[in-house]
């Protein structure tokens with residue numbers, strides 16, 4: 001069923017009786033060409049691009065819960081491609097370009113909003129670092145603008161510019177960055193993959209990976225065994241646990257990251273703003289709530305909820321950059337499990353187990369990567385080798401030393 005204005009009007013006239021479920025609830029089959037473990041954004045996008053780009057539609061996506069309940073539906077919805085390193089820029093820019101055409105392509109309103117991402121700087125040294133990043137972006141054909149204090153103030157009048165502990169000297173702006181409605185991304189990719197023949201099996205937890213003669217040949221699930229020609233893992237925060245089922249130990253720690261949303265307000269902030277003297281970012285949803293977050297809680301956890309010290313820290317940072325938020329009432333907060341790598345960059349690659357592929361290590365930045373991650377992972381699985389776009393995001397870089405350490409902080413997952 002195609003979604004369109006005509007369809008909305010027609011269904012309105014006949015009592016909304018013609019809508020169909022956005023995807024099927026198929027019976028599990030005994031075997032598939034490709035099994036994807038994890039029905040988050042990355043798993044669903046991979047299935048879609050396997051069918052669309054690689055011509056492989058005998059695919060199952062296995063999700064232990066229901067679609068959209070993982071990080072794909074828990075994030076703060078920010079998309080951008082403002083990276084510094086050559087291993088990252090082309091990949092994230094590919095993702096941003098895919099976002100730009102996604103809604104037309106999959107016929108689904110994901111509320112892609114290119115409202116701009118503004119990173120504030122507060123010292124001369126930080127301005128130089130941001131100028132360097134902006135120049136690297138422009139050299140790679142990505143949009144970037146270095147703004148002075150007056151331009152920043154005009155863009156986000158709520159900011160306290162001067163009379164604060166961390167005066168704002170300017171900002172690095174990527175106008176093509178912005179936000180996307182997160183759970184719509186899961187639903188949109190699910191619907192598009194289903195339409196191409198992919199089976200989406202919800203409430204189907206993978207409990208084991210069957211390896212015969214060094215090759216992955218199937219999975220055990222709570223709904224029975226499934227044989228597979230190839231298996232792709234896209235389990236985000238639970239990547240280490242699932243990879244361990246095939247005997248793999250990943251260079252990943254799981255941490256909790258929290259997010260917050262306020263009561264609905266009139267339009268107040270029309271871009272994404274990030275504080276440069278700490279870790280705080282904020283935007284306003286189309287419903288009017290301010291959506292914001294900060295750092296990870298800083299300890300290993302598989303709990304999708306956080307603790308109070310980080311709530312206090314985020315509130316302090318909000319007050320440091322926008323003191324008027326002190327009168328704001330927070331409506332909800334929640335947490336998600338982050339798969340933090342040792343260099344802060346993700347992994348899209350083969351594994352030492354033949355036929356087993358890995359998509360993991362998204363830290364707290366994997367939402368923006370969803371389209372390119374699915375696109376590259378589908379290529380890697382179908383062709384049995386990485387695409388040039390994900391060649392640097394290899395699993396063996398932690399052994400060879402070819403790290404992609406965007407923040408330059410070394411093997412400290414809580415510092416990336």
Ligand SMILES: Cc1cc2nc3c(=O)[nH]c(=O)nc-3n(C[C@H](O)[C@H](O)[C@H](O)COP(=O)(O)OP(=O)(O)OC[C@H]3O[C@@H](n4cnc5c(N)ncnc54)[C@H](O)[C@@H]3O)c2cc1C
Nearest residue numbers: 038040041042064070071072075076078206336366367368
């Ligand atoms: C609070 C918060 C804010 C964030 N903000 C941003 C942001 O603004 N921008 C950005 O780019 N990124 C952000 N992120 C990060 C981003 O959400 C994640 O990196 C990304 O969503 C991870 O990929 P995914 O969508 O596939 O994960 P998920 O949706 O978590 O998908 C993984 C799926 O695997 C399933 N699974 C796990 N184990 C099994 C098993 N054994 N069998 C079957 N299924 C299994 C899980 O149930 C889950 O549904 C944020 C994350 C959080 C928590």
